Amino acid sequence: MNPKGQITIFVVLGIAVIALVAIGYYFASSSQASAAETEAEIASKLPSDVAKVRKSVSECIQYTLKDAIVQAGMFGGYTEARENALFTGNDFVNYAMEGKKKALPLIEEVQNNIASYIETYAPDCIGIENDKFTITLPAPKAKVDISSKKVYAEVEYRIALKSGDSTFTLSEPFAAESPVRFLEIYNVADKIANKAVENPESIDVDYLLTLGEEVDVIPFDEKSVIYRILDKSVALDSELGTVNFAMVFATKA
Numbered sequence: 696m697n698p699k700g701q702i703t704i705f706v707v708l709g710i711a712v713i714a715l716v717a718i719g720y721y722f723a724s725s726s727q728a729s730a731a732e733t734e735a736e737i738a739s740k741l742p743s744d745v746a747k748v749r750k751s752v753s754e755c756i757q758y759t760l761k762d763a764i765v766q767a768g769m770f771g772g773y774t775e776a777r778e779n780a781l782f783t784g785n786d787f788v789n790y791a792m793e794g795k796k797k798a799l800p801l802i803e804e805v806q807n808n809i810a811s812y813i814e815t816y817a818p819d820c821i822g823i824e825n826d827k828f829t830i831t832l833p834a835p836k837a838k839v840d841i842s843s844k845k846v847y848a849e850v851e852y853r854i855a856l857k858s859g860d861s862t863f864t865l866s867e868p869f870a871a872e873s874p875v876r877f878l879e880i881y882n883v884a885d886k887i888a889n890k891a892v893e894n895p896e897s898i899d900v901d902y903l904l905t906l907g908e909e910v911d912v913i914p915f916d917e918k919s920v921i922y923r924i925l926d927k928s929v930a931l932d933s934e935l936g937t938v939n940f941a942m943v944f945a946t947k948a
Contacts, residue, residue, distance in 0.1 A: 752821055883910070922942075
């Protein structure tokens with residue numbers, strides 16, 4: 696092959712790769728617009744009375760997301776106690792490893808658990824007082840993305856606002872997010888669960904020190920150990936009050 700022609704091919708391929716990277720970066724950047732920015736842009740295009748309703752719903756969804764994150768941490772990736780959960784006398788702790796088998800949910804399952812929590816409880820916190828509209832609340836549908844620095848939720852909630860003969864539907868999905876290091880904390884929990892599978896009897900303290908997070912180890916009985924990985928970087932409002940995010944789970948030899 697002509698060397699000059701070969702160089703030309705490499706240049707074309709290089710340009711194509713750069714273009715693909717640039718396109719990918721553009722869409723990634725677009726998807727990373729903050730929830731507050733997204734909501735502000737949508738609200739700016741709405742009539743003022745409609746914008747007030749959207750703001751009320753948006754605040755509710757934002758609160759429900761934070762509460763879901765706290766619950767998912769307290770229950771080791773789930774949002775409620777499982778059937779075989781460890782009862783501590785005050786609360787339940789789910790197992791991330793039991794009987795030499797890992798029980799920590801995959802991150803995709805955690806996302807689905809948080810989404811289901813939002814779908815279940817968001818309607819409960821919406822208190823819309825409005826004399827102008829008759830408001831119809833359908834069932835919301837949520838999608839959740841957990842990244843290294845935040846948890847982002849997109850909630851389709853096509854609320855209908857009726858005034859006289861006119862009906863306005865909030866067709867744009869709602870956006871909510873929390874800057875919690877969920878994925879980083881989850882990855883540490885996953886490493887601990889994997890290590891517990893390798894050696895159910897005990898985990899070397901020196902190993903825990905290499906994980907780079909604050910890990911509390913609480914021996915519960917002869918077989919069960921409770922772990923808590925605490926993230927002090929952000930506080931979340933929830934049904935439990937304002938708390939730091941923590942991933943709590945147990946292992947059982």
